[in-house]
Amino acid sequence: MKLTYTLGLFLICILACKTQDVKPPAVEKENMVEKKIQSLSFDVKQSDLDPSIPYAKIDGTPEDDSAGSVISRVIDGLGFRYYWATHRLRAEDLAYLPGNDGRPPQDVLEHLYGLSSMIRNAALNEPNVRPSTTPDVEFEELRVLTLKQFKEASDAFRSVEDLENHTIIFKRGEQESAFPVWNLLSGPLTDAIYHVGQIVSFRRSSGNPVHPQMNVFSSTIKLQE
Numbered sequence: 001m002k003l004t005y006t007l008g009l010f011l012i013c014i015l016a017c018k019t020q021d022v023k024p025p026a027v028e029k030e031n032m033v034e035k036k037i038q039s040l041s042f043d044v045k046q047s048d049l050d051p052s053i054p055y056a057k058i059d060g061t062p063e064d065d066s067a068g069s070v071i072s073r074v075i076d077g078l079g080f081r082y083y084w085a086t087h088r089l090r091a092e093d094l095a096y097l098p099g100n101d102g103r104p105p106q107d108v109l110e111h112l113y114g115l116s117s118m119i120r121n122a123a124l125n126e127p128n129v130r131p132s133t134t135p136d137v138e139f140e141e142l143r144v145l146t147l148k149q150f151k152e153a154s155d156a157f158r159s160v161e162d163l164e165n166h167t168i169i170f171k172r173g174e175q176e177s178a179f180p181v182w183n184l185l186s187g188p189l190t191d192a193i194y195h196v197g198q199i200v201s202f203r204r205s206s207g208n209p210v211h212p213q214m215n216v217f218s219s220t221i222k223l224q225e
Helices: 002-020 067-085 105-124 139-158 182-205
Strands: 167-172 175-180
Touching (some): 067 139, 067 182, 105 182
Antiparallel strands (some): 167 175
16 A cells, blocks of 8 residues: 555656646747838838928038037937937827836927927027927927927027037026026937937837838938839
8 A cells, every 4th residue: 555655656746747848839930920010101202201391311511510510410310310200100109108107109299399499499598488388289280390499409509619608598487597508418408319219119119110211320211212
């Protein structure tokens, strides 16, 4: 009786060990391939672009390396990235929720409009009146307004040699405060680049990535013939 019990226990241990070695059935390779998603911007042609909207590409290089010219070029790089990050966004892209209490792209784009206003105002030495407001317009119009504010700021900075004359001014009622232009670089400008990256990430997650042939190094894009 004791021998039978021992043999039974031994067999149970062997079966348990064998169970741990069982491997799942092989999955066919074709089922492992991730389904590719294609950008709605992919088939855009040059003739489809509105020439009055800036930053589909960046032409030329600055004529000098003055401080204002450098800031201008950074704003141009931001404008180019924003242009294609927001090109042909759908309603579902604007409403996409990333989870973890993250804001949808529509809210991020409204924040980007506010940042573009701060960048423009710093370039023109105009105050940022608080509380600030966002125009009650559709996405496409807000996009164009944002791009044009980037362009206005870039054009204003391009000819500036002495940045000491430029400050970021905040005005609330009768109270006014000012900060050096360097706060623009470490604050609104780089913050805007950060948030454009969010839009790029979110639209890929919602199934509509940016144009695959956008070259951020040369600030150009290869369009359909």
